[in-house]
Amino acid sequence: MERHALEKLLAGDDEASAAALAALRSGAAYSVSDTTRPAGQHAGVFARRLRRMRLHGVEPLGLERMVQLLREHGRPVRGGLIDSADQKWTFLCYFTEDDSALVACARVQRWVEQSPL
Numbered sequence: 052m053e054r055h056a057l058e059k060l061l062a063g064d065d066e067a068s069a070a071a072l073a074a075l076r077s078g079a080a081y082s083v084s085d086t087t088r089p090a091g092q093h094a095g096v097f098a099r100r101l102r103r104m105r106l107h108g109v110e111p112l113g114l115e116r117m118v119q120l121l122r123e124h125g126r127p128v129r130g131g132l133i134d135s136a137d138q139k140w141t142f143l144c145y146f147t148e149d150d151s152a153l154v155a156c157a158r159v160q161r162w163v164e165q166s167p168l
Contacts (some may be wrong), residue, residue: 071133093128093145112157113155117145121154142157
C-alpha cells in the first residue's frame with residue numbers, strides 16, 4: 052500500500068488513527084499485509100492481550116475499541132503496523148479486504164529491552 056493511500060485511510064476522527072496518521076507523516080515505517088484473516092481471530096487475540104496489559108497497569112490507546120470494532124465487523128480484514136520514527140509506539144491497523152476503509156486502529160507502547168549496562 053502506498054503511503055498516501057494509508058494516510059487517506061487514517062483520516063478518521065478517533066484519537067488512535069489521528070495519532071497513527073501523525074506518526075506516519077513524521078516518517079514512521081509501516082507495513083500492510085497482503086493476506087486477510089477473519090476479524091474475530093484478531094479480536095480474540097487482542098482481547099486477551101488487553102486483559103493482560105491491564106493487569107500490569109497499561110491502558111493502550113484505542114485497543115478496547117479496536118477489539119469491539121473487529122468483533123462487529125465480522126468479515127476478513129487486512130492488518131497493518133506502523134512503527135513510530137522514535138520507536139516508542141506501534142500502531143495496529145485493520146482494513147477492509149479491499150483496502151477501501153479503516154476498520155480499527157490502536158496504539159501500543161513498544162517493548163524496548165533495556166541493556167543492563
